[in-house]
């Protein structure tokens with residue numbers, strides 16, 4: 001038998017399968033979707049079997065070295081999906097397949113020197129080997145780099161051999177369990193034990209006091225204070241049995257979850273869930289847009305839809321943006337479906353993610369809640385995919401493979417004949433447009449549950465405040481509300497929109513702003529370390545005390561960070577207890593959850609934070625939401641700036657007054673007349689949609705046009721300009737008349753890590769050959785040896801132009 005294998009070399013010339021012979025021992029169980037190790041040139045590489053066949057035209061085929069998985073890790077569905085994904089995102093097949101699996105399953109490679117002729121080995125090498133038969137190249141490089149040339153020449157003479165090894169990161173966690181072999185005999189055996197074998201006795205007594213069964217060895221040792229060797233001695237005598245077993249790393253271990261029961265749906269919810277239930281009932285693929293205002297009870301609709309899917313013996317995937325994948329969010333699903341739920345998000349360790357993933361493959365769970373990549377959960381009987389906050393840009397991966405989770409979901413829904421639910425209070429323009437055209441079904445929830453009113457929003461123009469002599473970062477109205485909230489014992493959320501508003505250092509005399517010397521962006525000020533840092537490349541420098549440009553001493557930290565707001569709050573409201581949530585206070589594992597729980601338990605009056613607190617939170621005592629700097633995002637070079645501002649303001653406002661207490665929102669800014677701010681304050685999605693659609697149409701942006709984007713980068717500016725001009729000429733000769741070509745121009749971020757960036761943009765409605773042309777351009781420059789190091793990335797459906 002022969003296996004067609006795609007190997008772990010992300011390169012254009014290797015972007016196909018290679019045939020290998022399956023050795024007789026493995027013939028019976030080799031299947032498509034298994035990981036293998038194969039020889040490839042002088043190396044050993046990991047790969048995936050995509051096909052098993054009986055003939056091949058290839059001469060001199062090599063054997064597969066090893067099959068790594070007892071069962072396929074890619075289902076036949078995922079094998080097909082990967083092909084589609086690679087082709088539509090201009091990535092390599094291997095990259096697409098690797099993106100579908102947990103990181104732990106990706107191989108790393110190791111090169112080492114192995115001794116072939118020990119008698120000819122020079123003495124100087126012996127200490128290095130320390131009695132072993134081989135040593136890894138990386139070990140030599142670390143300890144004795146000057147010996148490398150000698151080792152290399154020994155390899156040429158055949159005294160050493162260079163071997164390549166594939167290392168697997170995927171390790172299963174093992175734990176030792178202990179049990180008593182024969183309870184009836186044990187009393188006797190305790191009598192017979194040596195008098196001073198106190199600890200051995202302690203172990204046996206501890207086990208005898210417990211009900212019959214296996215116990216974690218570590219737990220027993222902790223209880224008795226005995227050591228491992230004591231237990232091993234008992235095991236040698238045949239009294240105890242110690243066994244090693246595989247266990248899952250469970251990040252939610254030891255947590256008791258309150259089980260919840262389905263709520264009686266409101267009339268509105270009952271209507272909105274109908275098209276979803278209909279599709280589940282009839283095994284139909286249907287994309288349903290669930291457009292519901294904040295607090296309208298979308299989550300309850302998700303939960304009951306999933307229940308219907310589980311009742312049919314099928315499985316469910318729920319995607320949630322990484323940033324709102326909080327324990328509170330997860331608990332809503334675990335609370336309803338208990339241990340049937342697996343969770344996949346980036347906060348888990350590599351091992352934990354691998355364990356959660358294996359629960360899915362082994363059919364031990366039937367619901368997955370996770371961030372973007374959870375869309376690849378290897379379920380085989382998928383009954384629904386739910387994408388919460390479907391407008392979130394994080395659903396698009398901005399690295400190879402550049403897929404959008406929404407597109408993958410719809411592909412899988414089609415494959416399994418099941419519904420896809422896109423939920424949001426502020427659907428992406430693209431999505432709402434499709435619903436209007438009838439390509440998606442539209443279900444709307446116009447009101448909050450039980451007719452709770454939407455919070456009243458007041459907009460404050462901070463320029464006016466300044467004119468009236470208020471120089472603080474809080475308007476009078478906000479101060480007043482914060483104070484009255486404190487008096488009544490209610491809670492407030494203060495949201496600082498930091499995107500596009502990093503804290504930077506500015507010279508008030510000459511206007512100098514500290515920039516990264518390698519990237520064209522300003523450095524961000526980090527007070528805690530007194531340093532300036534680049535968010536793109538990690539470059540750091542200490543904060544200057546005088547301006548490097550004009551030597552003025554008026555060089556200061558400018559812009560508002562959460563720390564600064566916290567300090568201000570302490571001055572003006574010293575009695576308020578504040579919890580600050582931002583990247584600095586949540587970097588430690590579990591701190592995110594701790595802070596939120598503390599706030600929920602009423603241990604603070606004000607929750608102050610960034611984007612992190614904008615979504616999904618549902619706290620009954622929150623009556624006031626304050627937004628500082630609502631307009632900062634409007635000025636980003638991004639055609640979605642208005643849409644993003646509208647979405648964010650709507651989401652944040654939605655945190656107020658979700659339960660009995662009425663909510664109020666105060667929005668502060670400088671450019672408060674902008675329609676996205678005005679309409680968000682009126683909770684008016686539909687007017688915003690119509691207005692924004694007109695703008696997009698006028699400027700020929702999505703959803704009226706797709707954006708194709710080719711980005712070129714190189715250390716040498718001339719190379720980038722030349723290559724991008726060639727590409728633009730090539731495309732302009734081929735594009736249809738309805739398409740527009742823009743550029744080449746410098747990218748909005750013109751330089752990253754010393755590499756200059758240029759882009760060519762194509763606005764198109766229908767350009768079936770575009771993919772091929774992009775592929776040809778990329779292949780052309782890859783062959784061109786003169787422009788070494790030129791990087792080109794292509795995106796057929798770019799979401800941003802950065």
Ligand SMILES: Nc1ncnc2c1ncn2[C@@H]1O[C@H](COP(=O)(O)OP(=O)(O)OP(=O)(O)O)[C@@H](O)[C@H]1O
Pocket residue numbers: 263264265266269292293294295296297298299300425449615616617618654658
């Ligand atoms: N049928 C119902 N009966 C009683 N309470 C309900 C019902 N449906 C939802 N709720 C409650 O209403 C509140 C808001 O619902 P939920 O959080 O699901 O809204 P949402 O639309 O998902 O909001 P957001 O988009 O703001 O996150 C929750 O506390 C929820 O428990």
Ligand SMILES: [Zn+2]
Pocket residue numbers: 507508509510511512547548549550551552
């Ligand atoms: Zn200066």
Ligand SMILES: [Zn+2]
Pocket residue numbers: 516517518519534535536537538539753
């Ligand atoms: Zn930089």
